[in-house]
Structure formats: structure tokens, C-alpha cells
Amino acid sequence: MKVLNLFPSSIIQDKILINQEVKQGMIKEIETMVSNSKNKDDKGTQDSWTGDTQGFEYIFKNEKFSFLLQEVKKIIIKYVKHLGINDDKIEIYMTRSWATVSNGKEKILPHKHKQSHISFAYYLKKNLEDSNIMFHNEHFQNEIIPGLFTNRSMRAGGVLKEINLYNARSLDIKVEEDDIVVFPSKALHGTQSNKSNMGRISISGDIVCVAKDSKLLENMMPPVNNWDKM
Numbered sequence: 598m599k600v601l602n603l604f605p606s607s608i609i610q611d612k613i614l615i616n617q618e619v620k621q622g623m624i625k626e627i628e629t630m631v632s633n634s635k636n637k638d639d640k641g642t643q644d645s646w647t648g649d650t651q652g653f654e655y656i657f658k659n660e661k662f663s664f665l666l667q668e669v670k671k672i673i674i675k676y677v678k679h680l681g682i683n684d685d686k687i688e689i690y691m692t693r694s695w696a697t698v699s700n701g702k703e704k705i706l707p708h709k710h711k712q713s714h715i716s717f718a719y720y721l722k723k724n725l726e727d728s729n730i731m732f733h734n735e736h737f738q739n740e741i742i743p744g745l746f747t748n749r750s751m752r753a754g755g756v757l758k759e760i761n762l763y764n765a766r767s768l769d770i771k772v773e774e775d776d777i778v779v780f781p782s783k784a785l786h787g788t789q790s791n792k793s794n795m796g797r798i799s800i801s802g803d804i805v806c807v808a809k810d811s812k813l814l815e816n817m818m819p820p821v822n823n824w825d826k827m
């Protein structure tokens with residue numbers, strides 16, 4: 598028997614190796630950002646610290662992060678090529694980049710980066726026990742009986758015998774320090790909620806693709822330098 602999985606959602610996992618001194622420099626910068634948070638009341642006690650909500654959403658402007666972000670760009674090109682996109686026909690912009698810090702039971706609830714096309718998470722500091730990134734299924738392509746995968750009683754009543762890749766509501770990706778995960782910005786994601794973190798630090802970013810030449814293209818955003826500011 599052959600199983601043909603049609604219409605998969607592609608997430609890539611790769612590694613970025615950076616020398617220890619540069620990594621420590623980035624960690625120090627992030628610690629300074631945390632202590633200079635601009636919106637401390639926004640963070641609940643169970644929420645991870647997220648730089649984009651605390652006034653630090655452009656870390657690509659900080660030279661301490663330049664090597665990392667250069668490497669990220671190479672992996673983003675691999676990702677678009679994987680999707681069959683001709684990278685000669687698009688311009689790729691990183692629009693925002695920020696750090697997240699998680700201690701203890703802090704977590705990031707499921708969300709999407711609606712303002713963006715491609716997103717990434719790079720793990721600057723992570724123990725194996727720290728929480729992993731989780732992706733949540735929204736489409737349930739294989740849910741042949743309504744509620745089969747989404748209603749608890751189906752599992753409790755033994756109708757759904759096992760959770761696997763074909764019926765899961767959510768899946769976590771086992772990530773280690775130095776890993777990077779690249780995914781569609783529209784993918785619903787967050788962090789595992791049942792883990793205890795020991796100062797896990799990740800760096801996230803949003804990427805937008807525009808057409809190099811918009812001539813005869815109906816859908817894609819045209820080149821930024823052709824936009825008319827109103």
C-alpha cells in the first residue's frame with residue numbers, strides 16, 4: 598500500500614552555528630532589552646517576554662545580530678526555492694525581527710503573524726527540556742467524520758485509537774539550540790504550555806516578498822520603490 602499525502606504545509610528546520618562569543622553578545626543585548634521593556638504591563642505572569650510587544654522589533658538594525666541575520670537570509674532563500682518560487686523574480690524583505698525570552702512556565706499562546714508572508718524562529722539559548730514550538734492544525738483535511746479529531750469524546754470513547762501525523766490537532770517540533778525553523782506566517786503556532794523553561798531565548802522575524810517587476814502580475818505586491826506614499 599502507498600500513502601499519498603497531498604497538499605502538505607512545509608516547515609524547514611536547519612542549523613545556524615555561531616561562535617560562543619557572538620552568541621553571548623546577542624544574549625547580553627537581549628537582557629538589556631528585557632530590562633528596558635517599554636510595555637511591562639502588557640506581559641502576563643505566564644507569558645513569555647516578546648520583544649515585538651516591548652519596543653524592540655528591529656533587532657536587525659543592531660550590528661550584534663548581523664551575522665545571524667545574514668545566515669537567516671540564506672535559509673530563507675532555500676525555503677522559497679523549496680516552495681518552487683523563482684527567487685530571481687521576487688524581492689525579499691525582513692520587516693521585523695525580535696527576541697523572545699521564556700522562564701519557568703511562561704509560554705506563547707497560539708497566534709499567526711498576519712502582517713507577514715514567511716516567519717522564522719532561531720534558538721539562541723535552549724535546553725532540551727525547554728518548550729518546543731508547536732503548530733496547530735486548522736484544516737483537518739483527513740477528518741472524514743465531523744468532530745473525529747477535534748472532539749475530546751472521540752478519543753475518550755476509543756473511536757480515535759491513536760494520534761498520528763494524519764490526525765493530529767497540533768504537533769511540536771523538537772528544536773535544539775542553534776536550530777532555525779522557517780514556516781508560513783499564516784501557520785497557527787505557539788509554544789508548548791506544559792514545560793518549564795530555563796531562560797530559553799529565541800529570535801523571531803517576519804519576511805515579506807514583493808515582485809521585482811509587477812508587469813502582468815495580478816496578485817503580488819509590487820516593488821516597494823513604486824509605491825506612492827499618501
Ligand SMILES: [Fe+2]
Nearest residue numbers: 708710786801
Ligand atoms: Fe510567532
